[in-house]
Amino acid sequence: MKRYATPLRFLVLIGLFVGLEILCRTKVIDPFTMQPPTLIVRDLWNLLAAGKLNKAIAKTLSNAAIGFALAVSVGITAALVIHRVRILREALDPLFATYYAIPVLAFYPLLIIIFGLGNIPKIMIAFMLGVIAVIVNTLNGLDRVPRVMLKTARIVRMSPVETAFRVTLPYAAPYVLTGVKFAVAYSLIGIIGSEFVMSTEGMGFEISFAYTNFDNATMYPLILLILIVSISINLLVGLWEKRLLARRGLR
């Protein structure tokens, strides 16, 4: 079963690609709606080679990277603290449970009023989207650390901080990585979503600009690029996760 999985997934992907290509080429999907995938790939290549949008791409990716780094570092630290302080945990649990019902992006205009139309509001949106996923998943991992491991830490005389870095976090690492995967996706969504809504730069801005100008040769390649970036980072984290689990005999 498992041995077929990877080829099967590739087949599905290729099938989609070929199917779209045929639909576009036979004009079932008209060229004003969407270009054939091969042309999108070609356009992306041309776009990158021309370098006209490199600034926008760099802006979006660097903002997403900052939002991601903040969400992960703050998320893990917060989880460690919340895990130790019982009252905090009890106070925050309902927030965690309902957090993703809050449309974080709705706060974007407010953030612009406070911080101005720059990088900060977007990074904050990316951070706010991702951080709770990191906290919740890290807490899930921390909750599972067997008590015998904590006792062992005390027997070898680790301080609480050492215990966090040498025992609880390593044990929770696979769960933390699940949170990290969410943070990758959420930081991109946060930045690009903000750029869609209100911005003067970035890939999201360029996509919506291209959309209003019927510039499919720019819009689709950019969407494809976002997909490629997000999926490859997720695959990388996934590989790391797999290695961790395999070492522990869990997969």
Place this chain on the structure above:
Amino acid sequence: MTNVHVSLKNVTKQFQREGSGGVVHALGPLDLELRSGEFFAVVGPSGCGKSSLLEVIAGLSPPTQGEVLFEGKSIGGRVPDGIGVVFQEDASFPWLTVADNIVLGLRKIPISNEERQARVDRAIAMMGLKEFTNAYPAQLSGGMRQRVCIARTLVMAPRLILLDEPFGALDQQTRLLMGEEVLKLWRQTGATIFLITHALDEAAMLADRIGVMSARPGRLMDVIETGWPRERDSRVVESPAFGEITARLWKSLRAESIKAIGKADAAS
């Protein structure tokens, strides 16, 4: 060697029951003296407070009442230098190799790098883990993982070694052989050993003295001297004294075990 290594005076341990606010009286009152360099075993029905006793001695949890002295100094819920513990559960860290798991025992012990390496190598050799030095625990059997934990304890060169049913999960043959290794290690290190076990034959075979605990709250009902010579191994099971000791242990424990089962029934 008759000086007192560990002494418990009037020790009790109670746990706050979660939610309901009641307390579980797990242990005592209990008095106990471990002599320097002796092999002391504890048997008792399950749930009678053996692990609680071990944790109190290790300084992992403070006694509710009473006092624990280790080498003359009071332990108040802090782990003192010179105590090593092997737990009932697997305590090997799955993300570390065997060698890294073992060297963890030396974190807070101020020795040179050469000495560090020498101690790790010696412990690895002693526990027969040489070919697994760079393996991860997931690649080892349960018995092998327990050896890793014993090795991690050994490198600390503890003067008191506490073992909480360390072979509980192993099959009978492996347990007997591991028992012999613990005996060997006891002779080589000169440490005091405190071994908790639910296997009466294991206690009878390994220990100088055996403490018999009552059903919860665990009290010491009896302490039996085995009188084995220091140079001994699993073949003591052939001697008639072995049968007498096990019989006496069972006589003390039978009623208590029935009580313990009754309590478990009533609780469920």
